[in-house]
Amino acid sequence: MKFIDQTEIHVSAGRGGDGMLSFRTARNMPKLGPDGGNGGIGGSVYLVGKKGQNTLSSLRYRQLYRAADGGKGGTNNKTGKTGAHKVIHVPLGTVVKNREDGSILGEILEAGQKLAVAQGGRRGYGNLHYVSATNRAPRQMTHGQKGESRSLCLELKLLADVGFAGLPNAGKSTLLSRLSAARPKVADYPFTTLVPNLGVMEVFSGSEPQEDGLNVDSLVLADVPGLIEGASVGKGLGHHFLRHLERTALISYVVDPYSLTDPDPALALAQLQRELADYSAELAMKPFVVVFTKKDMQTWVESERETHLHELCQELDRRKTPWIQVSSIDGTGLANLKNMLVQEYCLLKNGKINEEVKGI
Ligand SMILES: Nc1nc2c(ncn2[C@@H]2O[C@H](COP(=O)(O)OP(=O)(O)OP(=O)(O)O)[C@@H](O)[C@H]2O)c(=O)[nH]1
Ligand SMILES: [Mg+2]
Numbered sequence: 448m449k450f451i452d453q454t455e456i457h458v459s460a461g462r463g464g465d466g467m468l469s470f471r472t473a474r475n476m477p478k479l480g481p482d483g484g485n486g487g488i489g490g491s492v493y494l495v496g497k498k499g500q501n502t503l504s505s506l507r508y509r510q511l512y513r514a515a516d517g518g519k520g521g522t523n524n525k526t527g528k529t530g531a532h533k534v535i536h537v538p539l540g541t542v543v544k545n546r547e548d549g550s551i552l553g554e555i556l557e558a559g560q561k562l563a564v565a566q567g568g569r570r571g572y573g574n575l576h577y578v579s580a581t582n583r584a585p586r587q588m589t590h591g592q593k594g595e596s597r598s599l600c601l602e603l604k605l606l607a608d609v610g611f612a613g614l615p616n617a618g619k620s621t622l623l624s625r626l627s628a629a630r631p632k633v634a635d636y637p638f639t640t641l642v643p644n645l646g647v648m649e650v651f652s653g654s655e656p657q658e659d660g661l662n663v664d665s666l667v668l669a670d671v672p673g674l675i676e677g678a679s680v681g682k683g684l685g686h687h688f689l690r691h692l693e694r695t696a697l698i699s700y701v702v703d704p705y706s707l708t709d710p711d712p713a714l715a716l717a718q719l720q721r722e723l724a725d726y727s728a729e730l731a732m733k734p735f736v737v738v739f740t741k742k743d744m745q746t747w748v749e750s751e752r753e754t755h756l757h758e759l760c761q762e763l764d765r766r767k768t769p770w771i772q773v774s775s776i777d778g779t780g781l782a783n784l785k786n787m788l789v790q791e792y793c794l795l796k797n798g799k800i801n802e803e804v805k806g807i
Contacts, residue, residue, distance in 0.1 A: 452603040454503045455546060457511045460594025461489030461530030463568035464517035466576065468588040471523070481584055483573030484521050489594040490514030490530030492565040494543060496555040497536040503603050506535070514565070517591055520573040530567055530594075540606045546598035556606075568594040607645060607669035609788055610692040611738075612719055613701030614709050615673030618740035620644060621775040622701060623670040626785065637673055643688050644670045650789050666792060669695060674722050689726045696795055698723070698735040699788065704756045704772075705744040711752075712739065713759045736791055737763060738784060742774040 464486025470478035492514050512535055518527030543552045543562060553562040569592040577585035611619040615637030623629050627646025632639050648666045671688040692698060700719050704712040716737060724731035739756065763770045769787055773780035 452503050453601060454506050455510070455598060455600050456506055456535075457596070457598050458492040458533075458535075458565040459511065459513045459596040460491050460565035460567045461514040461516040462593050463487070463489045463570040463591025464519045464527035464530075465590045466571035466573035466588040467520035467522060467525075468574045468586060469522040470574075470584070478584070481574040481578055482522055482524050483575050483588055484523070484525040485527065485573050485576060486520045486570040486591045487517030487527035487529040488570050489517045489567030489591065490532045491563050491567040491594070492533045492535065494535050494537050494541070494553075494555060494562045494564055496539050496541070496558050496560040498539065498558040500536065500538040502538065503541070503601055506537070506601065514567060514594065516594075517568065517570055520571070520588075524573070524575055527570070532567075537601065538603055540604050542602045542604060544600040544602065546600045549600075552599070564599060565595040565597060568592040606667070607691065607695045608666040608792055609697045609699050610669045610671060610695035611699050611701050612671065612674060612692060612723065614703070614706075614715055614719065615639075615675065616706065617673065617701045617703045617709075618775055619670045619673070619701045622738070622740065622773070623668055625775045625778070625781055627668055629668075629670075631670060637675075640670060640672045642672070643691050646670070648785065648788070650785065666788060674719060676718055676722070689723065689730065692723070692733075693727065693730055695733075697788070697791055698730075698733050700735055700737045702737065702739055703741050704739045704759075705741055705752060711755050713755060713762070716759070734791065734795055735768070736787060737768060737770040739770065739772040740775065742772045742779050743776045 466486050467483035469483040471480050471482045472478060492512055512533050514533040515530040517530040520527045537555055539556055539558065541555045543554065543564065544550065545552055552564060555562060571589040571591040574585045574588050577587045611622065613619045616635065620631040620640050621633050623631055623644055623646045624633065626648045629644055629646030631644040646668045648668050650665055669691055671691055700716055702712050702715050703709060709715050710718065760770055769791060771780050771784050771787055773784050
């Protein structure tokens, strides 16, 4: 199952630097006094969230991540160099577990979020540190301590941006395969898709992502198994996966308006929306677009279906709900669909979306 991507790594923080045992000296003079500096702190290992990264696979090639050791304290009260930290970039949605006991150390959800996974070792003290009223010339110093070291299990639960909700056979997986590099199974029978499929839709070609922090260079699309009437109370397969739709920013209802077995498109859409609403109020409130599939079948259907579809589209226009008609077979409308998804996503992320309830 592609939905969860996981890998194991070992992280090892740097050792703290030793303190120095030293006395100031001058030519022809006895020892003048202690001047041994402290060691430097060992470097720590951090995981840092990075936008636009959608897999843990880059971490598979390297298993050990080490931060640098702290430097040794010097004469003349010189403090040792602090060990450089090691930063490991991980995708958003990475759950970090301790491999030994399975305990969760944290979850990276935002870009730039930092999680310390191995703390650098403590510094050792030089003999100057131990000077006191009763001991003016201590010969005491301490060694730096070992840094933390542990094995981690990283698990990625990708946060999809757009979720496809549709009746079985509506063409969701085919659509995903046309919009991304994902290659889910496609067949002309219901419930072909048994677990969610994720695909990364590339939006950008070459230029830098926008400065406002929006991740518009790619959107993660989730194709979930088909929903049937009663999905919200456990019928079919879809209900297992409705929770994944809860984590998406935008829902895309996928409707085959020309299906001979599905209800009329308006009824099909209403049924899908009812299932989502029955599952959770939050899902019902989510912004959405409507994608009508299989446009290439238009000429094969009776005009009554076409009239119904036309009426539904007019109704969607009145409600200012974005909709589009596409064909995954001949590619009609796919470029516009891409633009539509990006535009809606950006509007949402900018908080400009009109919060009217767009229920039908
Ligand atoms: N003519 C035509 N057929 C399509 C189009 N898109 C999908 N199909 C066909 O419709 C059938 C179902 O497609 P899928 O992509 O498997 O549908 P799905 O919605 O993922 O189905 P489930 O996984 O069962 O819910 C397949 O036979 C596809 O080849 C299209 O644009 N035009
Ligand atoms: Mg499918």
